[in-house]
Amino acid sequence: MQGLILTKLADIGNLKVISRASTLRYGSHPRELEAIGRQLGVATLLEGSVQKAGNEVLVSVQLVDVATSAHLWVGSYQLRALKRGADAGE
Numbered sequence: 001m002q003g004l005i006l007t008k009l010a011d012i013g014n015l016k017v018i019s020r021a022s023t024l025r026y027g028s029h030p031r032e033l034e035a036i037g038r039q040l041g042v043a044t045l046l047e048g049s050v051q052k053a054g055n056e057v058l059v060s061v062q063l064v065d066v067a068t069s070a071h072l073w074v075g076s077y078q079l080r081a082l083k084r085g086a087d088a089g090e
Contacts, residue, residue: 005061009046016042037066044072055081 002020010017048061063073
């Protein structure tokens with residue numbers, strides 16, 4: 001899911017998108033967004049979560065200004081999970 005989001009963001013004109021590998025060291029719940037933004041050389045960070053319940057997947061994302069911690073944009077997407085293996089009729 002993360003790779004797909006990064007690929008879509010990279011298609012946007014002047015948007016600087018860095019690799020997911022660059023952010024792995026910060027863990028899943030970073031606290032000091034301003035310091036992280038400075039270390040990565042970015043003004044905004046995209047954070048989010050993916051939750052699965054039954055055959056539904058909820059993706060929530062927020063674009064955060066690292067200087068102010070203000071949410072510049074938020075979005076939620078509910079998707080139907082793909083079936084795999086025996087459940088998919090294989």
